[in-house]
Amino acid sequence: MDLFIINVIDGLIYGLLLFMLSSGLTLIFSMMGVLNLSHAAFYMLGAYLAYQISVYTGFWVGLIVAPILVTILGAAVERYGLRRVHQYGHVPELIFTFGLFFVIEELVQYIWGRSMVNYNSPESLDFIAFNLAGGSIPAYKVFMLLVSVGIFLALYYVLARTRVGMIIQAALSYPKTVEALGHNVPLVFMGVFGVGTGLAGLAGVIAGPSLTTFPGMAFLLGSIVFVCVVVGGLGSLFGAFVASLLIGWLQTFAASYNIGAADILIAFGYEYPKDVYYHPWRDLWTLTLPQIGPILPYILLILVLVFRPNGLFGKRET
């Protein structure tokens, strides 16, 4: 039971981190109707920029400055890249972001090298926040949790309660009408793309010290973010929130319970082989839930697409 509670907390922290990534992605999709395949690359860029800044000025400056830099870069990409490609339709846009992913990833490796970098949490957060069931929750994890919740609330407030949010929401569904009313829709697009990538950057900044800043980080998290967005329903912020938490818990729980194929086989009356390492069915006998854990989100993705193509909370056709 204690392990259960601690897993709920771990999964929540991980899920909220996923949400920070998927919220930006889903916002951009709502706006432009295009999946930003380079999203995870901005996440990686955020982590590396924050690392570089933290070398000179410490963690806290990096926390503020790096996401701003990523936001500016994202906005510039929209303004000078995506906007030009936009006129040729969605497929060229998709290919543009696909290419951008590799360009950013290679560029990061070119600048910072191919081994992991030493990006650590600040010393002021290097203590244990509380103990639970013999395990401890470090203060940095609590900090991650607070930042994620703060971002969610801020995002919700801006979109639902402010004039800017109203314009964004209107531009989502009726861009032409909004433009006719005198609003600068391209500027809104640029802003949303910038903020969306900035959120990815912020996710990278706070995830970097915890999940390690290394060249494979974008690839590792990239695909799972798309799963969050599709399962939640493309374009639905609330859907992305629910799906992110769901996948966070799914992965955490799958990794922490060693339910194995052996248990099931024994339950069906088969006998555990004596020398399992040389047994022809070794791979089946030793298969456990943690081993298949990482593919569970993709199974969920397929099931959702088959039975509920719009995603859990999606309103529009994809």
Added chain:
Amino acid sequence: MKLFNKIASFVLATGVFFSSSVFADTIKIAFIDPLSGPFATTGTIGLAEWKYAVEKLVNEKGGVLGGKKMEVVALDNKMDGKESLVQVQVAIDQGIRFIAQGNSSGIANAITDMVKKHNKRNPDKQVIFLNYSAVDPALTNDKCQFWHFRFDANADIKMDVITDVIAGESGIKKMYLIGQDYSFGKAVAAAAEKYLAQKTSIEIVGNELHPIGRVKDFTPYARKILASGADAVITGNWGADMVNLGRSLKESGFDGPVYCYYCATAGITRTFGETGKGMLNIVGEGKLNPMNPALEAYNKGLKAKYPEADMSQPRITNAVQMVAKAINEAGSATDMKAIAYALEGMEFENELLQTKVVMRTSDHQAIQDVHVGMHTDDVDIDFDNSGYGIKMYKTVKMASMDSPTTCKMKRP
């Protein structure tokens, strides 16, 4: 893409051929390991160690066969099995007779097969495979062959040494085994189970494999390990999987030792820093700390020439000097059979590392001192320019000297 690869390797091959024909008299070793892509760091450090060892330990001491120089030719296999075989062919076509490879036992398995077939079909152009790092026990057991020589201690030998240390730790009652889900991870788990049962009464409270390079967050694994009541952990993890596992364990409040194979250099030592102190116990050959003056000078020279490199694989100095010695004994750099026979059973005294190495005749497994060391900042030679390194605290002389092998070597 395939065609492009072929053309590219052809252009590269001819390019290297023409540029190197100027030094036609050098004896070349083809270094085939990842020099681009995510594993490039390890490959690049290994290349620097090879180049420096050849330069310092052979060429500057007068070369081989009365003045001939040796040379390392770098070929990038991108950590890909198929690409590796293409590069072996490129090397053979250039007339190179020595193939050095180490990263990934999967690739080593492919290369050893290819070399075996090639040597059978081309008795006039035989090559020798110098495996300096791939530790899958099969390579010197079921899959052993005459042209393959392993300079690293294999996974079984290393586990034998680790469990010797663990058997002496009275505080360890429960052990957790965790590794990456592929041949090496499985080999480590199997060896750990075997030796722990033989030498100790330690209970194995967990034995699991996780998907390699796919786990984003190791926290749930750490929680599970903690909940299992384990006093210590054995893992064969490398790269980001190693760092993330170690960090998560520390963050979750685990304070026991972690016994590992690959928890140093290539950025890992630097990333662990203070966190790794008192936690990481690594097994390996080659005693760097505490060091001797000759080694200090050698390491300084290496660092001066390749600032990002480390003496992460001291066995490379064995491999280079033993090959040079074998060439001298054979009296030829092209009679590969004679060279292989000279290498087989060779007893070599490495002055630099102050150790003896024996290339065991029965299976071509190098038998040498194997050490267990801890991650600490109390070192003479550090890794990753971080101030942290590995200090050896336990040595097993000529480890697993009499270990059995299933190898039935066929000799030409």
